[in-house]
Every structure is written in structure tokens, then in C-alpha cells.
Amino acid sequence: MKRLKKCALFLSIALIIFLPVSTFAYAKDTKTFQIKGSDTMVNLGQAWAEEFMYQHPDASIAVTGGGSGTGIAAILSGTCDLAQSSRSLHDEELKNAAEMGHPITETVVGLDAVAVIVHPSNPVTQLDVDQLSAIFTGKIKNWKELGGNDLPILVLSRERNSGTHVFFLEEIVRRGIKKATEEYSHEALMMPSNQSIVQEVKSSEGAIGYIGLGYVSPQVKVLDVAKSAAGPYVHPDLETAQSGEYPISRPLLFLTSGTLDPVMKDYMDFVLGPDGQEIVKILDFVPLKNK
């Protein structure tokens, strides 16, 4: 018993002495740059970072997702070096940033088209923005109202931390009208990722959802979309998104705050250069037009 006590005492003293030492040992002297934000862009960001680190072996960059909102919150609180966002900042957020002493700069690094997808068995092939708005606000509840089968519509949206959620809300649900107050139907399912929307659409005949063009798979059907009932109905692809014919495309952004570290500046030049834009294309996003 006595020995046990001594042993315990020895252990606790050892712990107190060595715990701080061991944590110090982990501190490194090379800085890892943190990039956070859009889930839509996380694969793209990782591909950029990998290629950049291959070209600059001494640079270290970590890219993580979490949603554009997460990235914006992180750049505002200074916990990342660069944020990836698939939506522009709101006026309120810009004002907040300026007040907190972190004025934010947005740089367009690519484009993304948001594809509207349904189950392959669905006879509907095209919708206009007004119809989409009516579906996502819950005014139209059955596919037969749109010339489809007599089947209730299952509305799938991304979760609120997604840039795609906010973009789709502003451009489609509210039809691009600034003052509009339409909301996603409260019956809309909030899905955690592009992948989970594809998963749900391919297994559910009545489902409709929206995803980044890069996530379209052959198991789902992509709808043609028009600005108004008059047409023209446009299929989303590289050319229609770049030319702006396809109505639901958006810029992919880098958000930076204050003066940029030279490494981050190199990184930005790399992303905007031919190598970076080639990666955009490989990952099924839309590269910027050659100037």
C-alpha cells in the first residue's frame, strides 16, 4: 500500500514536470499556412496546394473545408491565412470586417455552375427560375404540376453553412431580387454535402437538389435551366458557364485580409496562372476566361 502511494506521488510529480516539456517539443519552426472555407472548393484547394508545394518544397499549406461561412468566420477572427468562399461577403460582413480591423479583399479564382439534379426516372427535363423558386419555397409540392408524374417533390438543400445554400437562396429562391424575403420551405432537407445530395437524389424518385457542376455523376439527371419561361433552356457545362448563358453560375473566391505573406502571394499568382487554371478545369470547375 505504501509503495503504491509512493509510486502515485512519483508519477504525479513526473507528470507535472514532463507535460509542459513534451508540448514544447512539438512546436515547429516552419509555418503551415491555413486555408479554410467552401466545401465546394475544398478538393480544388487541396489540388492547388499539392501542386504548389511540389513546385515550392519548403512551403507548407493545409486546406480544410467546413463551408464558406466557416471560412469567412475564420478570416474575420484571424484563425486562417486565406479563406476560400463560393459566395461574396454580405454588406454586413464587410462592415464587421472593417470594424474589427480586418478589411477583406475578394479575388475571383474560378467559376462554378450550380447544376439542378433529379432522379433519372423523372420525365421533367427543364425548368425555369420561377418554377425552381416555387419548388424550393414549397409552393409547388407535386411533380404533376410541372408535367411530371404524380409524385410528391422532395426538396434537398445544402446546410446553411454552405456558400451554395446562400447563392441558390439569393439567385434562385429569391430570383436575384435584393429585397425579396422568400425562404427555403421549412420542409426542405438540409444536407451536409454535395455528395449526400447526389446520394439522396439517386435513391429517391421525387427528389430535386442542387450541387456544384463538379459533383454531377451519371446516376442523376441534370436539368436544363432558363431565366424565364420564354427560354432559352441551357444545359450547364464549361462553355455555357464561362459565357454566362447558363443562369446559375457563380464566382469562386479567395478572401484575404490585410497585407499578404509573400508565400500566400506566390500561391495566389500560381492559382491565377495557367497551371492553377488547368487544375480548375481538371476538377470540372470552370476556369477564368483567358485575358
Next chain:
Amino acid sequence: MNFLKHRWNDIVEYVMEKVIFLAGIISIAFVVLIFIFLLKEGLSLFKTYSPFSFLFGLSWYPISHPPKFGVVPLFLGSIVVTLGAILIAVPLGVGAAIYIAEVAPRWLREILKGLVEFLAAIPSIVLGFIGLVTLVPIVKEVFGLPTGLTALSGAIMLAFMAMPTIVSIMEDALTAVPESYRAGAVALGATKWQMIWRVLLPAASSGILAAIMLGIGRVIGETMAVMMITGNAARIPTSITQPVRTMTATIAAEMGEAVQGSEHYFALFGIGILLFCITFLINFTASFFIKRKR
């Protein structure tokens, strides 16, 4: 020499006593600090948003202008999932506990106990993932629903998570019933079933209630699995086969996006206070039942 040794032992005794005391105090201090922090952040919401519309508001649209922070759909979502889980887990749990404690032969008892405790060790995200790929399609098919991402799927999955808690505490309660009760019942000519139903269960009732309460506490705080399989639609549920959004899933899904110090951020802490109060109440009732047992 002997005197010195005694002296040394006294010192060790004294130091250890203080170390343990400190450890105890720290854990209490943590709870208090967490609660103070929650209160401070959560109550900040009510400077700009009325507590009435928070507690009784029927819609949750946190990023609209102006935002709506009505917590009712989320609260009801949590309640539906929790009730469903408990309705499934309690009968199964009681049955399993009775079997393990009273019916199973000794060698099987040890194996079963080990397996039930192993169920508790499965990370909730793994259960959620398994539920997503196996249970969700089954629920959709069996009930002919437009989607399997429903409160029911969440309830079934959470029932599995509550089971280990319920079974192990209930089993303890049953084994704690004095042997003389069993002997007495059998001596009076009771069958094994009569003895379990009429004697053991009433004698262990407070332990059983405590087990159920702790099971509820486990379920209502669960986040990852529910977020993956309940569909997360912030509607007022009218049936268990509809998608729901729970309080925990709301905090988890929206915390990353909420800008620190914004109304939305405070509203999420408001939900945190509500959750804290609920789990506190549940744990309090559970320990009340446990005390009554003694």
C-alpha cells in the same frame, strides 16, 4: 529512524489529500465555468431579440434579414427523436437486462455484458454512417416514404446508443436486489416469471427509472448520428416518419458559420442553455431515483 519514516508518510498523506481535493474542485469549477460562459453568451441574444419569440417562435431562419430564431421546431425535433428512441430502447433494454441478470447461464452472462458494453464503445459517427447506408433505405422502402432521412431512422439508431447505458445500469439494479427476496418468492411457490415481474422489478424500480432517465440524457445530447440521418429540416413534426432538425444538430451544423458575436452566434448558445437545462433536469431526476433506491 522510525519517527522519520512516520513523518514522511504524513507528508505524503497530506500532499495526496490536497491533490485529490484539487482534482475534485477543478471538475466542479469546470461545470460552473461552462454554465457561466453559456449563460453569458446565450443571454446576450435577448438584448436584441425577445425571449418570447425565441422560446415560442415557430420558425428557425437564422440567416434571413431579419432573422427568425424560433426554437420550437428544433425542440420538438429533439423530443420526437428522443421519445422514439426511448420507446424502442426501454423495452429492449429491460428485456436484455432481465435476461442477463436473471435468466442467462453464468458463462453467457459475462459474454453478453461484455458485448453490450462494447456497443457503448462504438463511436456515434460510425453508427450514424452505418445507419445512413443500411437503415435509411430500409425505412424509406418499408414505409413508402419520399425519403428515409426521418426522425424514425434517428430514433432507431439512437436507441442503439441508449441501450448500453440502460442495460448496464438496470442490470446493476437487478443484481442489487437481495438474494432473500428471490428465495422468499420461490419459497412461496412463485414461478421464475412471477418472481421477476412481481418481486424483482418493483424492488429495482428506482434503479430502472434512473437507467431510463440516463438513457434519455444520452440520447438528447447526441449529435453526429442524428445530424447524418434525420434530414435536418426545421419543420414542426407531425409524424415520426418526417425529417426533423434537432437542437444538437442545429448547433453543430451552424456553429462554424456563425460569426462570433453575431445574433446567430448568441442564438446557438441560447439553444445550448436550453439543452443544458434539459440534461441537468434529467440527470437530477436520475440521481433522485438512485438515491431513493439506497
